[in-house]
Amino acid sequence: MNRQERRRHEKRARRAGRNPRNVANSPAVAARHFEKGELAEAAEIVRRVVRATPKHFDALQFHGVMAARRGHADDAVDAFRAALAVRPQDAGARYNLANALGAAGQPDAAEQSYLGALEITPNDADIHINLGAVQRELGHFNDAIASFRRAIALNPKLVWAHNNLGLALQESDALDEAVGCFERAIALAPKSAEFRVNLARALMRRDRLEDAIAAYRQAMEYAPGDARIRTGLGRALRDNNDLVGAIAAFEGAIRDDPRHAPAHYSLGSALSAYGKFAEAADAFQAAATHDPDDARACNNLGVALLDLGRDDEAEAAFRQAIDINPKHAPAHYNLHAALFRDDDLGPAIDTLKCAVAADPDHDRAWFFLAMCQEQQGDRDAAAASFEKVPLDDNGYNYWLDSWDYAYRNMGPATRVFGSTARILAHAQAAASIDGLTLEFGVRFGTSIRQIASRTDGIVHGFDSFQGLPESWHENPTGDYTTHGEMPAVPGNVELHVGLFDDTLPPFVAAHDGPIRFMNVDCDIHSATKTILDRLHTRIIPGTVILFDEYICNPYWREDEYKAFQEAVATHGWRYEYLAFCPFTRQTTIRILP
Ligand SMILES: C[S@@+](CC[C@H](N)C(=O)[O-])C[C@H]1O[C@@H](n2cnc3c(N)ncnc32)[C@H](O)[C@@H]1O
Numbered sequence: 022m023n024r025q026e027r028r029r030h031e032k033r034a035r036r037a038g039r040n041p042r043n044v045a046n047s048p049a050v051a052a053r054h055f056e057k058g059e060l061a062e063a064a065e066i067v068r069r070v071v072r073a074t075p076k077h078f079d080a081l082q083f084h085g086v087m088a089a090r091r092g093h094a095d096d097a098v099d100a101f102r103a104a105l106a107v108r109p110q111d112a113g114a115r116y117n118l119a120n121a122l123g124a125a126g127q128p129d130a131a132e133q134s135y136l137g138a139l140e141i142t143p144n145d146a147d148i149h150i151n152l153g154a155v156q157r158e159l160g161h162f163n164d165a166i167a168s169f170r171r172a173i174a175l176n177p178k179l180v181w182a183h184n185n186l187g188l189a190l191q192e193s194d195a196l197d198e199a200v201g202c203f204e205r206a207i208a209l210a211p212k213s214a215e216f217r218v219n220l221a222r223a224l225m226r227r228d229r230l231e232d233a234i235a236a237y238r239q240a241m242e243y244a245p246g247d248a249r250i251r252t253g254l255g256r257a258l259r260d261n262n263d264l265v266g267a268i269a270a271f272e273g274a275i276r277d278d279p280r281h282a283p284a285h286y287s288l289g290s291a292l293s294a295y296g297k298f299a300e301a302a303d304a305f306q307a308a309a310t311h312d313p314d315d316a317r318a319c320n321n322l323g324v325a326l327l328d329l330g331r332d333d334e335a336e337a338a339f340r341q342a343i344d345i346n347p348k349h350a351p352a353h354y355n356l357h358a359a360l361f362r363d364d365d366l367g368p369a370i371d372t373l374k375c376a377v378a379a380d381p382d383h384d385r386a387w388f389f390l391a392m393c394q395e396q397q398g399d400r401d402a403a404a405a406s407f408e409k410v411p412l413d414d415n416g417y418n419y420w421l422d423s424w425d426y427a428y429r430n431m432g433p434a435t436r437v438f439g440s441t442a443r444i445l446a447h448a449q450a451a452a453s454i455d456g457l458t459l460e461f462g463v464r465f466g467t468s469i470r471q472i473a474s475r476t477d478g479i480v481h482g483f484d485s486f487q488g489l490p491e492s493w494h495e496n497p498t499g500d501y502t503t504h505g506e507m508p509a510v511p512g513n514v515e516l517h518v519g520l521f522d523d524t525l526p527p528f529v530a531a532h533d534g535p536i537r538f539m540n541v542d543c544d545i546h547s548a549t550k551t552i553l554d555r556l557h558t559r560i561i562p563g564t565v566i567l568f569d570e571y572i573c574n575p576y577w578r579e580d581e582y583k584a585f586q587e588a589v590a591t592h593g594w595r596y597e598y599l600a601f602c603p604f605t606r607q608t609t610i611r612i613l614p
Contacts, residue, residue, distance in 0.1 A: 047070045052083070055087065060090060063087055067080055067084045071100075076107050081100050081101070081103045082100070084096075085104065085121060089124060097117075098125050101118035104117075104118075112138045112145070115141065116134075116145075118134045119151065123154070132159065135148055139152070146175040146179055146182070149168045150169065153185055154185060156168055157188065166190060169183075169185050169189060180216075183203075183206040184202065184219060191219075191226070199223045200223045200227065203220035204220065207220060214241075214247065215240075218236075218240045218253060224236060241254065251273050251277060252271060255267045255271040259287070264295045265295075271288035272288065285308035286305065286321075288301075289321055290321065292304055296465045296467065296501065296503075298465075299329060299467075301321075301325040305321045309341070313345075315345070319352070330442035330445070335355075339352045340356065347379075353376035353386070354372075354389070357439065360439070361438065361439025361440070370390065370394065373389055373390040374390065384409075384410055384411055384420075387407075387409035388406075388407075388424070419576075422578075427601045427608075430598055435601070436599065436601075437602070438600055438601070443602070445468070445471055445567065445607075447600055452537045452563075452565040454561070456537035456538075457534055458472065458479070458480045459480070459538075459540070460472060460480060460482045462540075463482040463510075465503060465506075466510050466514075479515055480514045480515070482515070483517045483521055483528075487499065487502050489544065490520060491547065522555075525552070525555040526555070535561040535564060537565070539556075541566060541567065542570070544569070544570050549580065553585065557591075560592075565612075568585065572603060595614070596612050
């Protein structure tokens with residue numbers, strides 16, 4: 022073999038990945054190990070080759086590929102850099118280096134390396150796709166969109182390019198175009214659940230909820246048992262006002278994967294919205310168990326427990342949320358409700374200060390801070406905090422208006438409370454005449470169970486269980502329906518099912534005596550008026566009425582407040598305000614002689 026022949030032979034051997042200097046055949050042996058999945062053996066051989074011939078291009082590439090496969094991204098980067106030092110113009114090595122840099126968490130360097138590869142092979146669609154992916158990661162959405170479009174122009178069948186273009190367009194709020202991209206990806210790969218989920222998400226953001234629901238259902242056909250997809254379906258159903266369907270979907274997701282925390286969390290939110298607070302609390306508790314870092318789940322658990330009148334447990338849940346995330350403004354804000362005492366305002370004020378420090382735009386925290394400071398007599402601090410509560414275009418804020426009304430109408434004995442449990446207990450304790458105990462608006466029985474637990478005799482609960490008989494501002498007719506489900510109530514509760522107009526006349530005919538205590542929780546003016554009109558002869562001095570939506574909602578002057586004030590004018594009642602609970606919007610009234 023003359024010198025020229027020997028050099029030709031060595032070159033061929035190098036190309037074939039063989040070692041020209043008798044570490045010979047090792048890369049080929051390594052390749053066989055690699056194909057059999059024996060990565061450690063393959064890596065060891067290649068390491069030996071690289072040690073013996075540090076500029077062996079193929080061995081360095083192979084070393085990099087294996088390091089990347091084994092998850093050693095930094096080693097892979099070193100190996101590809103060394104390979105590029107041998108052959109700076111090798112597009113494959115640049116591409117490999119870019120991929121490794123991306124995996125090593127260096128997207129900027131990865132982008133440069135892809136661009137370098139494209140200078141050598143500008144028409145490589147794979148490089149354009151991967152370049153687009155790091156550009157997305159860097160938040161350079163316009164560049165990413167251009168890269169994906171270029172990949173598609175080079176190869177319109179690149180299904181991932183369509184999908185990724187859809188994602189980048191969605192991130193740029195070009196939702197209709199994104200929908201089109203996902204549809205094209207699905208046309209190319211009809212069995213991909215992932216593309217259908219992406220389509221569903223884009224459709225949801227476009228408010229095309231029915232289409233989103235259909236897309237989720239199709240995705241489920243191709244990935245049955247995937248809890249994430251069923252959770253997505255539940256969210257679409259919830260947004261489409263199908264709470265019952267949403268709850269069933271979340272429960273299904275939990276059956277698919279009992280540890281899927283987002284399904285538990287979403288189930289909790291849906292159950293809360295549906296009025297099933299005990300079940301909601303269980304769901305949030307499960308979400309917090311499966312994702313112990315989820316401060317939101319603990320916070321929402323606390324809110325459900327407050328609704329259930331379990332204030333001490335609620336306090337513990339809010340504190341847990343704050344332990345997880347000391348800057349969780351909603352948890353500080355809600356904690357104040359559990360801590361609120363009108364004879365010791367310090368703890369509530371402290372936690373409200375934490376809430377506004379964590380979120381200076383938390384309007385309600387500013388409002389309640391101002392309210393507490395005013396009650397404490399700290400006028401300057403209260404004035405400064407009230408200033409932070411924004412007014413609408415007409416210079417109005419219903420929280421400020423309600424509090425202004427409540428504060429001006431307080432007598433020496435009027436109390437202020439922070440939670441339903443406390444105002445309810447106070448109202449029932451203040452009811453001292455003998456007579457009937459009634460609740461209007463029972464739904465799933467949350468409040469009537471609390472009332473019954475403090476009542477010796479019968480508690481009469483009135484509800485159609487069909488929800489609102491007419492729309493209530495933004496709430497549509499039928500809102501709060503139980504879909505015919507009857508609540509579980511203790512033995513001393515008697516339910517009177519139907520519209521108040523229909524159930525009250527026979528009730529009044531069958532039951533003598535005045536009303537000792539009644540909880541009015543039916544929201545709308547007409548229903549409240551019906552109650553007060555039909556029962557006015559039974560409302561006597563000493564009767565205590567707890568209204569659930571008397572103050573602090575946007576239309577408070579048009580609903581329960583208005584119906585009561587009309588009844589006062591009609592029947593000439595005198596009354597006193599026993600308590601306000603701005604946080605829950607409740608107000609207790611006692612009729613005076
Ligand atoms: C907000 S929910 C009651 C919540 C309940 N107190 C709780 O603890 O969850 C209002 C209820 O009032 C009922 N309701 C409203 N107007 C009514 C009417 N005119 N006759 C009968 N029920 C009515 C609805 O069916 C609904 O269940």
